[in-house]
Amino acid sequence: MFVGAVIRKGLIPAAAVVTEVKMQNSDQVEDNEFVCRPSELPIYTPDLQSFAKQPKIVQKEEVPAPSFIQDSVKTMRRTLTKYKKEYEAYEVVAKRNLTESKQNVEWLVDYLRQEDxxxxxxxxxxxxxxxxxxxxxxxxxxxxxxxxxxxxxxxxxxxYPKEASEYSQFATVEGKKMLTIAYNFAYGDDNADVANTSQVSLENFCPPQDEISPDNSYCPPSNNEQI
CATH class of the missing domain: 1.20.5 (Single alpha-helices involved in coiled-coils or other helix-helix interfaces)
Structure with a gap:
């Protein structure tokens, strides 16, 4: 009886106290795991850019296979784009060559038209x-x-552009005269008409007096010069 009373009144409360103390110590140890001294703190903060550069895992969605019409349109578009680029390249080359040829011809014409x-x-x-x-x-x-x-x-x-213009005007006048005379003879017109045709004046076909070259021998002088 005495032993049972001692166990109930002494050992059981002591065991409960010991158990509670152990539980408190274990909680303190767990709390102390997240506690450190000031000397143990890191000097630099963690680099946030390194975390940002980490690749993100993205789940790819399954894309359905293109249909026959889509493949045909895609192939046609690529072919037309290819030929369009080739045409533009040839067009640029042709324009450049045409410009260079035009410049060379203009230079040659200017060179040939110099008097010396x-x-x-x-x-x-x-x-x-x-x-x-x-x-x-x-x-x-x-x-x-x-x-x-x-x-x-x-x-x-x-x-000789100026001389060519003058002689072409002279040839035009003489050609018209010859054609008119031949027409009158062919259709049997009067001799008076033929005579009037042969007296065609060249004054209407000649350039102004200040533009006539010294070699121009077919343009008649003006009325003032004749006087």
Whole structure:
């Protein structure tokens, strides 16, 4: 009886006290795990950029396979884009070559039209006649002569533009006169009409007196000069 009373009144309360003390100590140890001394604190803060640079795992959604129409449109679009780029590249090259050729031709024409370049002008006229002769090689003598003369006259007009304009006006007037005379003879018009036709004046076809070159021999002088 005495032993049971001692156990109930002494040992059981002591065991309860010991158990409670152990539980309190374990809680303090767990709290102390998150507590550190000031000397144990880190000097630098953690780099937030390193966390930001970490790749994010993104789940890819399954994309349905393209249909036949989509594949056809895609192929056509790529083909048209390819040919369009090639066309634009060729267009740029063609424009550049055309501009360079135009500049070279303008420079050559200006060079040939200078008064002191007599020998280059003669060479250009000869080249024009030779070019016309080459184009007329398949024909007879008459065709070759016409082609060679045409080439020479064309280059002469390039080298001497003012003289070419004056002589072309003279040729136009004389040609009209000859055609009119031939027409009158062919259709049996009166001789008076033929005579009137042969007296066509050149004054209407001549340039002003201040623009007439000294070599112009077919334009008549003005009334003041005749007086």
């Amino acid at each position: 370049n007599t020998l280059p002008k003669a060479g250009a006229i000869g080249i024009g006649a030779l070019t016309g002769l080459i184009f007329g090689l398949r024909g007879g003598f008459f065709k070759r002569a016409i082609y060679a003369t045409t080439g020479a006259l064309a280059m002469g007009a390039v080298c």
